Amino acid sequence: xxxxxxxxxxVGLVLAxxxxxxxxxxxxxxxxLKVTHIDVGxxxxxxxTIAEKTDSFRPADTFYVSVATDGSGPSATLTxxxxxxxxxxxxxxxxxxxxxxxxxxxxxHLSKPDGWPTGEYKVEVLLNGASAGTREFKVT
Amino acid sequence: MGIFGDLFxxxxxxxxxxxxxxxxxxxxxxxxxxxGPATIAPTAPVTTxxxxxxxxxxxxxxxxxxxxxxxxxxxxxxxxxxxxxxDPDLIYPGQELRIPEx
Numbered sequence: 238x239x240x241x242x243x244x245x246x247x248v249g250l251v252l253a254x255x256x257x258x259x260x261x262x263x264x265x266x267x268x269x270l271k272v273t274h275i276d277v278g279x280x281x282x283x284x285x286t287i288a289e290k291t292d293s294f295r296p297a298d299t300f301y302v303s304v305a306t307d308g309s310g311p312s313a314t315l316t317x318x319x320x321x322x323x324x325x326x327x328x329x330x331x332x333x334x335x336x337x338x339x340x341x342x343x344x345x346h347l348s349k350p351d352g353w354p355t356g357e358y359k360v361e362v363l364l365n366g367a368s369a370g371t372r373e374f375k376v377t
Numbered sequence: 378m379g380i381f382g383d384l385f386x387x388x389x390x391x392x393x394x395x396x397x398x399x400x401x402x403x404x405x406x407x408x409x410x411x412x413g414p415a416t417i418a419p420t421a422p423v424t425t426x427x428x429x430x431x432x433x434x435x436x437x438x439x440x441x442x443x444x445x446x447x448x449x450x451x452x453x454x455x456x457x458x459x460x461x462x463x464d465p466d467l468i469y470p471g472q473e474l475r476i477p478e479x
Contacts, residue, residue: 280427280476285405288427299430312409317402327395334406341406347398350433350470354393 270313270336272369274305275362285342292374296352302345302360302372309338316363317345322356399430399471431472437465445479453477 278287278301279294287303294300302317312335319327330345345360353376361371429440437451444454455465457477462468 280429282427285403297432297434299432306406315404317400321393321395325392325395328398328400330400330402332402332404333409334404335409336406341404343402343404343406345400345402346430347400348430348432348471349395349398351397352433 270306270308270310270364272304272362272364273307273340274303275370275372276303277301277360277372277374278303281344281346285344292372294353294358294374294376296355296376298353298376299346299348300358300360300374302362304343304345304362304369305340306334306336306343306364307340309336311335314363314365315343315345316366318361318363319347320359320361321354323359327358401430401473427476429474429476431468431470431474433470435468435470437462437468440474440476444476450479 276287276290277292278290279298280288281301281303282288285303286305287301300319304315304317306313306315312333314331314333316329316331318329321327328347330347332343332345334341334343355376357373357375359371359373362369427444429444431440437454438448441451441454442448451465454474454476455462457475461472461474468474
């Protein structure tokens, strides 16, 4: 009878420990990459940073968003999702990057040959599908 | 929505057409191995200045006026972009021009 109690206790211990064993065997998916800056403006430098920051554009302007990242990873996807007046999707662009450790900067740009409608716009930047920040601006 | 719009005195605004929007991008980070042609150009020569995407109605002098405050400086932009501008009177929406420092 006492043997049965020991056996039951042993089974209980093994079952209780099992989830911890499983969780430590999962491969790491974190790349250590993070978005450190998001800027919006009318033009970019050769280093992909914004040359002229603004949140107020004219209809003939090109929108630029510059995304600074820090960290490294074999592959990461940056997405810029542009929306108009709180919801209408204007465009969604993606770039796959493999940052090597030092700070990297990625720019997205958007133009409309016949001019932008006036109103409120928003660009949301996503890193591997997760929102990393938004910037709002307007066209007047 | 029409009924509710009428009831509440709202008028629906037509949704703008964004089908002709042109997008692009580039990065200082390299592309992942085996990802094929990407929108980024890690091997592009590093240059000073800015980039500008041509929109309808632009001309080199108009861009020069806007970038430098002087339309007469258009040859500076032309010279910096000789590889993509064959005729300075003909630039096209979507062309990405390098704008040298003033």
